[in-house]
Structures are given as C-alpha cells and as structure tokens.
Amino acid sequence: MHEKFTVPAAKQAPDSPPLRVKVVADALRVDKATVYREVAAGRLTSYRVGSGRGTIRIPRAAFEQYLSERGIPASELAVAL
Template identity: 45%
Template sequence: MSAKQEYSRVIGADSSAKIMTPKGDTDENTERQKQLPTYLTVAQLAACWRVSRSIIYALVSGGQLPSIRVGLGRGTIRILEAAADAYLKKNSRDDEQTFAEHFS
C-alpha cells in the first residue's frame, strides 16, 4: 500500500477529519479542493506510522519534520503529506542493510 493510500485510510477513519462541503458545491470547487495540498494532524500521522504522538512532536520540535501551526496562540500542528513522505524516503533503510550494519 502506498503512503498516499495509507494516509487516506487513516484520514478516512478519523471522524474529525471529514471534509464538510456546502450545499450546492460545484464540480469546479471539488476539483480545486483536490488540488490543494493535504495536511495531516499529529494524531493522524502517528496512527499512520504506528508510533506515539510524542514521537511526531519530537520530530517536529527538532526540525526534522517540517510543519505549520494553524490558529491563534500556540495553534495546532499540521504536517504536509509531502513532507511526511520525504522524511520517510530520507530515513528509510533496507532491512538487509540494517541487519548487516548491526551484526557485522
């Protein structure tokens, strides 16, 4: 399963992530919405990666995972889906390579 499919599965499972559309929404608006970048909450990304939220917060505060804050005050953290994919690509290892590094 690709990362995009996995994110979609996790986002779809989260009831708070449902997109509300106004009555009479046109196809043009729907197409424009599809072109917008996808942002994930800390909880959604943690669920997708099967890690705790504190791991995601640590990656964000350490500058390893780019994010934005939305709202007043401290705001809520949002992580661009493309940034999450880039982090995974950058930090992924081949299992055989990892095994060889630890046991050689």
C-alpha cells in the same frame, strides 16, 4: 517550542490536505509525543494553524520526504494516506 514555520498553509496544494499529528503518529505506529519530538528537532516539517498555541499540521510532501529519508516504504504504514 514548535516555532518552525517552514511551509505556510496558503502554499499547500488544495488537493493534498495537510496531516494532523495523530494521523502521522497512527501511520508510523508511534505515540503523538514522538511526532512532536521529530517536529521540534527539525526532522519533520510542520506549521501551526490558528491563533495562540494553534495546532500543528504536517504537509503531505514533508511526510513523504520524511519517510523517504528514513527508508520507510509506504506499504509499511499502519494506515493508507
């Protein structure tokens, strides 16, 4: 379902840790299922960490791009990232 490995974990900048789905959901004031749908639809870049099902991480740059493309200013986020 979430097999879009667009940004490998090794390519992440060490000073910008990736975001968990819950953090993104809280920032956008939406349910985690909404974030998973955005990932599945290819609108939000993510990658998996771990073996088996693993967990999804969202690169900060991808989240910032997602916000920019939708015209959502950072000041409107529920939490500071």
